[in-house]
Amino acid sequence: MERLLLVTSLMLGMNSPITMLAFDDVGLHVFTVAWVTLSLLIVGLLASAAQALARVVGRADDIVYESMLGLDHASAQQFYRLYRSRHPKNVAFAWLCSVVAGPIGAFGYLRKWRLFAAAVVSLNGLGAWWIESWFSVPQIVLMENRDIAKWAIDRLADTPAGDRA
Numbered sequence: 001m002e003r004l005l006l007v008t009s010l011m012l013g014m015n016s017p018i019t020m021l022a023f024d025d026v027g028l029h030v031f032t033v034a035w036v037t038l039s040l041l042i043v044g045l046l047a048s049a050a051q052a053l054a055r056v057v058g059r060a061d062d063i064v065y066e067s068m069l070g071l072d073h074a075s076a077q078q079f080y081r082l083y084r085s086r087h088p089k090n091v092a093f094a095w096l097c098s099v100v101a102g103p104i105g106a107f108g109y110l111r112k113w114r115l116f117a118a119a120v121v122s123l124n125g126l127g128a129w130w131i132e133s134w135f136s137v138p139q140i141v142l143m144e145n146r147d148i149a150k151w152a153i154d155r156l157a158d159t160p161a162g163d164r165a
Helices: 002-011 017-022 025-068 073-085 091-110 113-121 128-158
Strands: none
Touching: 025 073, 025 128, 073 128, 091 113, 091 128
């Protein structure tokens, strides 16, 4: 028990003998319970966000598929070229950016510069935006990619049928 107390106090930077005496067995147990609870909370939030991500990724492919319904082969190819030319964002990569770097990483990848600046100034909302971004970033990417698909369809409608090859 003394070794665990010593290791824990060294990890926390509490290496003075006075601090070690004050950090008794009860304090160690409270610290351990709090650490385990916080770890389980974070793992639960990540699992919940990953489930939401899986649902959004499935819908992201549906956007392109639904937009291409009813198009002939040449029009579908032209639509896909137009869609890809606007660089649609990857939902999984944006979510990974939000998990690793918080909203700063995700908003930078999405080129949402006003939100990026707000995240920098507020220090990621003092941490609150970090967890919130795990849930909101996939939806932001989905809406952005849907706007790109709508733009491509509108552009395709403006293109004469002979120029679509």
